[in-house]
Amino acid sequence: MNRSADVVIIGGGIIGCSIAYNLAKKGKKNISVIEKNYLASGATGRCGAGVRQQWGTIMNCRLAKESVKFFETAKEELQYDRDIEFKQEGYLIVASTTKEDEQFKKNVRLQKSLGIPVDYITSKEAKTIVPYLNTEKIISATYCSKDGHLNPFLVTDAYAKAAKRLGVSIYTDTEVTGIKTKNNKIESVITNKGEIFTEVVVNAAGGYSKEIGNMVGVELPVYSERHQILVTEPVAPIQKPMVMSFSLNIYCQQTPHGSFIMGRGDSNELKDFRTTSSWQFLDEMSKTVTELLPPLGKLRVIRQWAGLYNITPDKQPILGPVKEIEGFYQAIGYSGHGFMLAPMTGLLLAEQILGEKTTIDVSTLDKDRFERGELVLEPSVV
Ligand code: FAD
Incomplete structure (x- = not known):
């Protein structure tokens, strides 16, 4: 050393x-x-390894946009001999309250002004992107096709x-x-x-x-807080973008090999260094995600894990x-x-x-x- x-x-x-x-x-x-x-x-x-440019402040939009640019050419820039699996298959963020809907309109104006390719869309349009999305509780959504995920x-x-x-x-x-x-x-x-x-x-x-x-x-x-994720059995490709809801506090994506990965925030989570998995998470995650994406209720969960968020006020x-x-x-x-x-x-x-x-x-x-x-x-x- x-x-x-x-x-x-x-x-x-x-x-x-x-x-x-x-x-x-x-x-x-x-x-x-x-x-x-x-x-x-x-x-x-x-982590969920999701990458989105859909933020609500100039600083975060710019940080995310430049980071995406890097990921797009990271293999060459870092002279790596493998594909880093950056899949730009989009992020669909749904609004379920009028407050969220108003915020999303502002966000999209800001994001567009910074050159981020994003659209404010109706719940009907959101359904054309993810056909089995339950739009009953959705007012609108935003969609950026250049967001995505990669292999951490x-x-x-x-x-x-x-x-x-x-x-x-x-x-x-x-x-x-x-x-x-x-x-x-x-x-x-x-x-x-x-x-x-x-x-x-x-x-x-x-x-x-x-x-x-x-x-x-x-x-x-x-402080640190446990955050959990679950993984389902792999199935044929049915969902391209990451689907996310701030009010339900969940995200859900299908990985390149077919498994669904999903996670959810919970302010009652452990605030120490434990990265164990809980039944409660499995139960609540399953209920929440099937409200938004009902057919996923048929999938079998094969694995859970957890990691630490490091959080400031x-x-x-x-x-x-x-x-x-x-x-x-x-x-x-x-x-x-x-x-x-x-x-x-x-x-x-x-x-x-x-x-x-x-x-x-x-x-x-x-x-x-x-x-x-x-x-x-x-x-x-x-
Ligand atoms: P870490 O990856 O935690 O690295 C810190 C390292 O420091 C660790 O490897 C640890 O072993 C080491 N270390 C600690 N103490 C010592 C010591 N005393 N001596 C030596 N080494 C030490 N972010 C996104 O952008 N998109 C997502 O979709 C996303 N999803 C997430 C889902 C979950 C469940 C979790 C937990 C996080 C998620 N995040 C996501 C957040 C993201 O994972 C973190 O913000 C990011 O990985 C932080 O990277 P880091 O290198 O700072 O921390």
């Missing part, structure tokens, strides 16, 4: 690997990524391999157990395999990010340095949308660390916005 590094990134999920790649691509040398398990073992490898393991592996080619050292099965500081500056990172001297640490530890903050005495306004990430400790950067608190924004997160963090002007202004995502009462008001978040 290297005994010193210019930058140590804690976490080998898609965010940590994207930051490492972007820093190395910009010419930064001597970067180490430390992962306590294996790459993508955290939320990244457990492959894209993380692609980032990691590209980073390694550029000289990044990646240590798996290596746990960060402490961080030393001196005069409010980072001095070194302690791992179970030795100490690495460095002046810059990036916290990309996902569900464990608060614990990393505690190592340097910085209270990070995040406004469900938007914390990006960048903190004032308490020089050299301590955050890329945390993404709630349910960190996977899709990873390409831009990697670029923006690299720019911040190198002292460059950021491609998109993300200064509103600093840690102290909560103390100032300046929350980022994103209406289209789960």
Whole structure:
């Protein structure tokens, strides 16, 4: 293991690997990524892997649009020898309340003004896209055919391999157990395999990010919450787009090999590090999804899993340095949308660390916005 590094990134999920790649691509040398398990073992490898550009703020629309552009050419950009399985088969987001309907009209105006190919459609039109959709409780929908999903393991592996080619050292099965500081500056990172001297640490530890903050005495306004997913037996292709409802708090897609994957948010979920599966989720998920997509009730469930959302009070990430400790950067608190924004997160963090002007202004995502009462008001978040 290297005994010193210019930058140590804690976490080998898609965010940590994207930051490492972007820093190395910009010419930064001597970067180490430390992962306590294996790459993508955290939320990244457990997520729904959905990618949508249908957001309600300029910043999120731009972050998502640029990230989609990256995914479209990631295989070439990262010189990966496999397909990362980016399927742009659309996202259909349904509105069930008049409040949602009004919001969707505003969202679509904004998204269109930013060049996102999206349409506000009637429930009848939504049924032509997903014929078995139950439109009884649907007022309208929005649809973007360029949204989609991709394979989280492959894209993380692609980032990691590209980073390694550029000289990044990646240590798996290596746990960060402490961080030393001196005069409010980072001095070194302690791992179970030795100490690495460095002046810059990036916290990309996902569900464990608060614990990393505690190592340097910085209270990070995040908590972790279990989110569960279920998978059905595979069937012939019947549903192209991801179907999503904010009011039912669910999403459901058919994967390339035929299984349906679906998940749902629940504010009563466990708020610790447990990633066990529950009967209650199975029960409630099945009831809710069959209200919207009735024929799916006939499918057999073959598997369940869970992962951690890392959540801030406004469900938007914390990006960048903190004032308490020089050299301590955050890329945390993404709630349910960190996977899709990873390409831009990697670029923006690299720019911040190198002292460059950021491609998109993300200064509103600093840690102290909560103390100032300046929350980022994103209406289209789960
Ligand atoms: P992670 O992938 O969690 O990586 C953090 C890594 O840090 C872990 O591998 C962990 O082992 C490591 N680590 C932690 N502590 C230490 C330590 N002390 N030392 C060393 N290593 C450490 N997002 C989307 O965009 N679209 C979706 O459809 C979507 N669906 C989701 C569904 C579910 C069920 C869940 C749980 C999440 C979903 N998300 C989705 C959110 C998305 O998965 C996350 O925002 C994203 O993966 C965060 O990536 P990350 O690299 O920051 O975190």
